[in-house]
Amino acid sequence: MAPSPSSLWLLHAIALASTSISHATARDIAFPPLSPYASPFQNQDPLLAPLGGTPFTDKIGNAPWAGLTTFAKLPHVHCLAVEREGKERFDIAVLGAPFDTGVTARPGARYGPTGIRLGSRRLGGGYNIYAGESTYDDWAKIVDCGDAPLTVLDNTVALKQLDRAHKVIAARKTTSASYTTPRILTLGGDHTTTLSALRSTAERWGPVSVIHFDSHLDTWDPDVLGGGISHYAGVNHGTFLHIAHEEGLIRNTSIHAGIRAPVFNRHKDLGNDARCGFEMVKAREIERIGIDGVIERLKKRVAGSKVYISVDIDVLDPAFAPATGTAEPGGWSSRELLSILDGLTGLQVIGADVVEVAPAYDNVGEPTTLAAAQVADSLLTLMVQTPVKTVE
Numbered sequence: 452m453a454p455s456p457s458s459l460w461l462l463h464a465i466a467l468a469s470t471s472i473s474h475a476t477a478r479d480i481a482f483p484p485l486s487p488y489a490s491p492f493q494n495q496d497p498l499l500a501p502l503g504g505t506p507f508t509d510k511i512g513n514a515p516w517a518g519l520t521t522f523a524k525l526p527h528v529h530c531l532a533v534e535r536e537g538k539e540r541f542d543i544a545v546l547g548a549p550f551d552t553g554v555t556a557r558p559g560a561r562y563g564p565t566g567i568r569l570g571s572r573r574l575g576g577g578y579n580i581y582a583g584e585s586t587y588d589d590w591a592k593i594v595d596c597g598d599a600p601l602t603v604l605d606n607t608v609a610l611k612q613l614d615r616a617h618k619v620i621a622a623r624k625t626t627s628a629s630y631t632t633p634r635i636l637t638l639g640g641d642h643t644t645t646l647s648a649l650r651s652t653a654e655r656w657g658p659v660s661v662i663h664f665d666s667h668l669d670t671w672d673p674d675v676l677g678g679g680i681s682h683y684a685g686v687n688h689g690t691f692l693h694i695a696h697e698e699g700l701i702r703n704t705s706i707h708a709g710i711r712a713p714v715f716n717r718h719k720d721l722g723n724d725a726r727c728g729f730e731m732v733k734a735r736e737i738e739r740i741g742i743d744g745v746i747e748r749l750k751k752r753v754a755g756s757k758v759y760i761s762v763d764i765d766v767l768d769p770a771f772a773p774a775t776g777t778a779e780p781g782g783w784s785s786r787e788l789l790s791i792l793d794g795l796t797g798l799q800v801i802g803a804d805v806v807e808v809a810p811a812y813d814n815v816g817e818p819t820t821l822a823a824a825q826v827a828d829s830l831l832t833l834m835v836q837t838p839v840k841t842v843e
């Protein structure tokens with residue numbers, strides 16, 4: 452049977468279509484030619500060596516977002532692994548403490564370490580125009596140890612795990628013959644996590660002064676803030692400094708900065724705070740004495756002693772750091788806090804932390820995690836600027 456006119460048309464259409472397909476696959480798209488640009492860094496890049504003189508576009512060795520997201524693109528080291536002991540030396544370690552079951556208000560800081568690392572994507576390398584430092588290219592080897600493995604179901608066990616993680620890392624070897632104890636920057640986690648850090652620093656460096664940036668005192672008597680329910684309930688993010696004082700981990704030359712939240716009882720709470728070794732700079736004092744005045748007060752208070760700096764991100768105004776557990780209006784701006792931190796240069800900072808970052812409450816511009824990452828960067832810079840010798 453001869454094909455009907457309509458089926459002939461169909462065959463013709465198929466033939467046309469297949470022609471155009473083969474045409475499309477055969478098309479040679481001409482990209483502009485690559486110029487043989489020789490990067491001055493090419494020779495330092497081991498990934499490029501086998502390619503030999505390749506153009507810049509083949510350079511993948513230090514793309515900014517390559518690999519896993521560590522803090523400021525630092526190398527990751529499994530600092531807790533027994534078999535790594537002595538194999539990877541470092542001078543400063545970043546450690547995540549994903550713990551948020553010691554809070555009295557909004558939970559969520561267990562995701563703080565991840566959030567702060569995301570906020571640090573553009574950090575790492577480069578010259579700090581304020582500090583006059585290239586923090587990540589200086590004498591200190593800085594690594595990211597990842598997060599401490601902490602159970603989410605039992606605070607007592609979790610805090611013991613964190614105590615242990617701090618002590619294991621503090622016992623690792625450094626790259627320096629003069630400065631033999633690695634210092635730790637902890638990414639919280641709620642503020643309870645600072646207790647573990649102080650237990651470790653007291654063992655290595657003796658009792659230290661604490662510069663405590665916060666809108667709250669955090670020296671509450673566990674019998675008061677725990678509600679007197681149990682000892683377990685008394686260990687929380689508002690009592691850890693009281694416990695640190697009781698355990699003899701801190702000196703009575705400590706100071707709060709940025710305080711503004713109300714206290715429960717004027718005489719008891721403030722008297723207790725002074726007994727725990729603290730003075731305070733209130734948030735609004737910055738209007739009167741200025742940034743330099745705040746720096747002067749802090750430096751004067753801790754003069755001559757080793758210092759632990761703890762930054763509760765709620766020291767910032769909620770406009771700058773909404774993503775935190777216990778936000779209090781009337782706080783400092785990111786610029787004010789960073790200026791104060793950078794002004795603490797020269798102090799013997801033996802440990803530090805940024806805590807209470809709960810990324811779930813951040814806005815789409817990520818102001819809190821960006822600010823927390825920048826705070827962490829300033830704390831690392833202080834540590835690099837002033838190496839500290841261990842007491843033998």
Ligand SMILES: [Mn+2]
Binds near residue numbers: 807
């Ligand atoms: Mn706090």
